[in-house]
Amino acid sequence: MTPATSQPVGEPGGTPVAAAVRVRALDVTLDGTHVLRGVDLAAAKGEWVNIIGPNGAGKTTLLRALLGLVAFHGEITIDGLSDRRRSARARKVAYVPQTPVIPPGMLVADYVLLGRTPHRGVFAAETVHDRSIVAEILARLDLGGFGERTVQSLSGGERQRAVMARALAQQADVLLLDEPTTALDLGHQQDVLELIDALRRERGLTVIATLHDLTLAARYGDRIAILARGRVAETGPPAEVLTVQSISEHFGASVRIVDDPEGPVIVPTTAASAQNGDQP
Amino acid sequence: MGRGADLSDPQPAATLRASGLRPGPLAAGLAAVVVAVTAGLTIGPVDIAAHRVALELLDGLPGVTVDSGLSDAHSAIVEQIRLPRVILGLLVGATLSVSGAAYQGAFRNPLADPYLLGIAAGAGLGATIAITSNLGDGAGMLDPVPLAAFAGALVSVTVSYAAGHLGGRSVASLILAGIAVASFLTACQTYVLQANSDAFRQIFAWILGRIATSGWSEPALMLPYFAVTAAVVLRYRRALDVLAVGDEEAAALGLDPRRVRMIVVLAASLGAAAAVSVSGLIGFVGIIVPHAVRLAFGASNRAVLPLSILFGGAFMVLADLAARTALAPAELPIGVVTAFLGAPFFVLVLRTSRREIW
Numbered sequence: 001m002t003p004a005t006s007q008p009v010g011e012p013g014g015t016p017v018a019a020a021v022r023v024r025a026l027d028v029t030l031d032g033t034h035v036l037r038g039v040d041l042a043a044a045k046g047e048w049v050n051i052i053g054p055n056g057a058g059k060t061t062l063l064r065a066l067l068g069l070v071a072f073h074g075e076i077t078i079d080g081l082s083d084r085r086r087s088a089r090a091r092k093v094a095y096v097p098q099t100p101v102i103p104p105g106m107l108v109a110d111y112v113l114l115g116r117t118p119h120r121g122v123f124a125a126e127t128v129h130d131r132s133i134v135a136e137i138l139a140r141l142d143l144g145g146f147g148e149r150t151v152q153s154l155s156g157g158e159r160q161r162a163v164m165a166r167a168l169a170q171q172a173d174v175l176l177l178d179e180p181t182t183a184l185d186l187g188h189q190q191d192v193l194e195l196i197d198a199l200r201r202e203r204g205l206t207v208i209a210t211l212h213d214l215t216l217a218a219r220y221g222d223r224i225a226i227l228a229r230g231r232v233a234e235t236g237p238p239a240e241v242l243t244v245q246s247i248s249e250h251f252g253a254s255v256r257i258v259d260d261p262e263g264p265v266i267v268p269t270t271a272a273s274a275q276n277g278d279q280p
Numbered sequence: 281m282g283r284g285a286d287l288s289d290p291q292p293a294a295t296l297r298a299s300g301l302r303p304g305p306l307a308a309g310l311a312a313v314v315v316a317v318t319a320g321l322t323i324g325p326v327d328i329a330a331h332r333v334a335l336e337l338l339d340g341l342p343g344v345t346v347d348s349g350l351s352d353a354h355s356a357i358v359e360q361i362r363l364p365r366v367i368l369g370l371l372v373g374a375t376l377s378v379s380g381a382a383y384q385g386a387f388r389n390p391l392a393d394p395y396l397l398g399i400a401a402g403a404g405l406g407a408t409i410a411i412t413s414n415l416g417d418g419a420g421m422l423d424p425v426p427l428a429a430f431a432g433a434l435v436s437v438t439v440s441y442a443a444g445h446l447g448g449r450s451v452a453s454l455i456l457a458g459i460a461v462a463s464f465l466t467a468c469q470t471y472v473l474q475a476n477s478d479a480f481r482q483i484f485a486w487i488l489g490r491i492a493t494s495g496w497s498e499p500a501l502m503l504p505y506f507a508v509t510a511a512v513v514l515r516y517r518r519a520l521d522v523l524a525v526g527d528e529e530a531a532a533l534g535l536d537p538r539r540v541r542m543i544v545v546l547a548a549s550l551g552a553a554a555a556v557s558v559s560g561l562i563g564f565v566g567i568i569v570p571h572a573v574r575l576a577f578g579a580s581n582r583a584v585l586p587l588s589i590l591f592g593g594a595f596m597v598l599a600d601l602a603a604r605t606a607l608a609p610a611e612l613p614i615g616v617v618t619a620f621l622g623a624p625f626f627v628l629v630l631r632t633s634r635r636e637i638w
Contacts, residue, residue, distance in 0.1 A: 087534035105579025
């Protein structure tokens with residue numbers, strides 16, 4: 001069996017689809033700490049993979065390695081390309097960081113136009129083509145009237161959409177999101193995840209996201225990978241991976257899992273209820 | 281997705297404007313330069329009519345002969361005294377302003393100025409050593425004081441940069457290294473000064489700065505440094521806008537943040553070192569001019585950098601005019617004037633602008 005087909009991705013039981021992202025034997029050491037150890041991960045074109053795991057498991061480092069922001073051993077192939085040059089990578093992978101830097105005084109239009117940098121280089125002016133792409137994305141993300149406002153003046157939810165717009169302006173096939181819902185209330189969390197889902201269907205994006213909320217991770221996305229202590233501990237469809245046992249083992253959390261037609265709901269249990277034998 | 285997002289209808293692009301150098305602000309900057317240069321050439325102990333100055337300048341162009349109606353003495357005042365001084369003011373002001381704007385962008389810090397990496401302290405030490413050791417009294421390019429100041433400034437930037445990168449990769453470590461180097465060099469300068477207290481007055485005068493010329497040698501010395509600094513920094517104006525989202529995100533957009541920062545900072549430092557060596561430590565310009573430009577015209581480096589050149593040059597010429605006329609025939613140190621005029625003006629701009637710039 002060749003390595004290329006040893007890890008079928010995509011619909012379970014279906015024909016293996018060409019992987020948009022393939023990570024093999026990824027090792028990352030930061031300041032003497034072995035953060036990632038032999039990570040293998042693949043995402044098919046158009047697939048949404050959520051990476052979950054306890055704090056310090058290496059989720060953000062994995063995303064940073066995919067972006068080429070940290071030195072690594074192993075192999076990362078994106079769209080068949082293992083080019084480590086930054087601009088080549090930035091045309092393939094777009095990134096929505098957990099806490100984006102809000103540049104002082106920058107207008108939303110300029111901010112989103114930054115996403116065109118990998119395509120035209122840093123010394124050239126933006127073209128009409130660049131501006132029409134950005135205008136289309138701003139309209140799609142309901143930011144049409146915001147171009148002349150500063151990013152600073154936006155609300156939390158609007159800022160998140162502005163950051164997403166910049167990532168979409170990169171026209172990369174792979175979208176990496178680091179905790180895209182962390183700073184948002186429930187309604188805005190839902191809006192962002194629905195938006196990601198709609199965009200990946202419209203544009204055939206491959207999505208890799210880290211999420212803390214396990215129920216949301218189960219509801220949105222096709223597959224879950226649990227990252228623990230720098231390794232991929234489990235990977236598969238949410239209902240298979242999110243079990244009371246696996247959550248207890250990797251998160252040290254005591255939970256109950258309620259089956260729901262749209263996917264498992266993870267409910268934390270209190271110490272008192274555990275003593276009363278209140279678990280189903 | 282690239283295919284899906286391509287628009288057959290480019291209509292919305294017409295409504296989307298990117299920040300950049302727009303005609304209005306550019307015209308305002310050029311007008312400021314024209315006003316400042318006119319004032320600098322016409323006002324002084326002898327007032328000379330603007331139209332005669334214009335004719336005199338025209339006459340100076342190769343192949344043009346017009347009669348300005350100025351006497352030989354007045355024509356010499358314009359061509360040999362005021363014009364070189366105005367040109368030097370333009371070059372020094374433009375260089376310090378664009379260097380300050382570049383530092384603020386590269387370090388993403390509103391308090392950054394061209395002296396952040398110890399240029400002032402290094403130049404001060406170099407000048408102090410040259411003055412106290414009586415290294416001869418050559419003029420112009422052979423004057424040891426500016427040469428020593430220039431060398432001191434370049435050494436301090438180089439040491440700060442090397443030390444900052446040894447300490448880590450962050451911008452903060454570079455700034456901290458600059459502070460450490462500046463403190464060390466200032467201590468050295470104070471020591472040299474204490475040991476040579478007879479040179480106090482001369483050194484103090486150098487530190488407060490001046491736009492003084494002896495003919496064309498100072499402007500000629502300054503011009504190439506201004507040209508290199510302005511050319512490099514302006515070429516990187518878009519890169520500095522990308523850098524505004526921080527190193528991590530800039531790298532994810534395909535930029536090499538450390539490389540961009542190094543090139544921009546070194547180019548800005550070169551110009552600032554040259555400016556300091558010909559006119560001493562003129563403070564404040566590298567901070568207030570770029571911020572005033574941001575408050576008036578927006579924060580994009582594509583506009584801030586070129587406009588800082590124009591407004592910085594104009595500001596310095598006007599400050600120098602005030603320095604030489606306020607207590608004529610005595611001259612005020614220009615560093616005093618830039619702060620005395622600049623600070624209230626800046627507070628005014630700060631109060632009246634509604635822009636968020638930082």
